[in-house]
Amino acid sequence: xxxxxxxxxxxxxxxxxxxxxxxxxxxGHTALYWYRQSLGQGLEFLIYFQGxxxxxxxxxxxxxxxxxxxxGSVSTxxxxxxxxxxSAVYLCASSADRGRNEKxxxxxxxxxxVL
Amino acid sequence: xxxxxxxxxxxxxxxEAFLTINCTYTATGYPSLxxxxxxxxxxxxxxxxxxxxxxxxxxxxxxxxxxxxxxxFHLEKGSVQVSDSAVYFCALSASGGYQKVTFGTGTxxxxxx
Numbered sequence: 001x002x003x004x005x006x007x008x009x010x011x012x013x014x015x016x017x018x019x020x021x022x023x024x025x026x027x028g029h030t031a032l033y034w035y036r037q038s039l040g041q042g043l044e045f046l047i048y049f050q051g052x053x054x055x056x057x058x059x060x061x062x063x064x065x066x067x068x069x070x071x072g073s074v075s076t077x078x079x080x081x082x083x084x085x086x087s088a089v090y091l092c093a094s095s096a097d098r099g100r101n102e103k104x105x106x107x108x109x110x111x112x113x114v115l
Numbered sequence: 116x117x118x119x120x121x122x123x124x125x126x127x128x129x130x131e132a133f134l135t136i137n138c139t140y141t142a143t144g145y146p147s148l149x150x151x152x153x154x155x156x157x158x159x160x161x162x163x164x165x166x167x168x169x170x171x172x173x174x175x176x177x178x179x180x181x182x183x184x185x186x187x188f189h190l191e192k193g194s195v196q197v198s199d200s201a202v203y204f205c206a207l208s209a210s211g212g213y214q215k216v217t218f219g220t221g222t223x224x225x226x227x228x
Contacts, residue, residue: 004158033216042119042220043159043204056215091159101147101166101208104216106159 002026004107006092012113013082021077021110025094032075033095033104034067038088046090049075082114117142121205121219128195128226136190136222138179138205146207148172148181148188149216153202162190162203195226 005024013019025032034046045059049069060066064083069075079086089111093104122137140146150162150172163172168183177192188205205219 035218043206043218045215045217048215093159101164103149103161103164104151104159106151108158 004092004094004105006090006107006110008110009108010111010113012115014115015084016081018078018080019082019112021079021090021112023075023077023092023094023107025073025075025092026105027073029094029096029105030072031095031097031102032069033093034075034077035091035093036088037091037109043091046077079112082112084114087112087114117146117207117209117215117217119205119207119217119219121203121222123222124202125223125225128224130197130226130228131194132226134190134192134195134199134224136203136205136224138188138190138219140186140188140205140207142186142207142209142217144209145183146209148179149206149208150177150179150188150190151204151206151218153204153221155201159204195224197226197228200224200226 007022032049035043047067048056051072064080067077089109091109093106095102118141120139147166149164151159152162153159163174165172165181171180179188179190202221202223204221208216
């Protein structure tokens with residue numbers, strides 16, 4: 001596609017429910033990242049994928065959070081038993097390779113609200 | 116670990132004023148440095164970057180110089196416009212291994228006519 005696509009753009013859920021957030025990276029981009037942006041906070045790193053593997057999961061806040069990537073393309077971030085503190089904008093980004101000078105292309109994010 | 120510290124916002128300027136947004140970093144080795152911008156209702160996009168000491172990144176009238184001696188990468192623009200109103204994020208990509216990008220907290224800029 002032309003850019004990184006995330007869905008849904010907005011998600012309202014009840015505390016304790018599970019949610020799935022989807023990211024479609026730019027075609028051919030091997031690296032994929034998930035970040036979380038909370039009000040008044042910076043971008044908090046969650047997880048990084050190179051291809052289908054995730055060499056760095058160090059940012060996942062708890063075992064309620066998991067992510068997978070299939071076919072070296074689409075990624076899904078799953079949050080189980082959502083809590084109010086999970087409310088944030090979840091951003092996905094992709095880049096062409098693992099080089100540290102490579103710029104990230106961001107999606108518009110999913111605004112998650114946990115009531 | 117690596118970290119990025121940005122000046123607190125919001126910053127409010129009149130059109131044509133000079134802009135400086137301070138950014139300092141902590142990292143091992145020789146990171147690459149970036150400024151990303153998030154315009155209202157849009158996703159983050161790269162504004163400029165510098166990959167080694169004394170490099171100057173520039174784009175759309177914005178500039179930032181990689182200062183290793185002061186571990187800084189301050190963003191500057193000589194004359195801001197209303198259309199520059201956005202949130203600006205300083206970021207670094209650590210040397211060695213894969214490109215994990217660490218972001219600052221962001222600085223909101225509002226330019227008034």
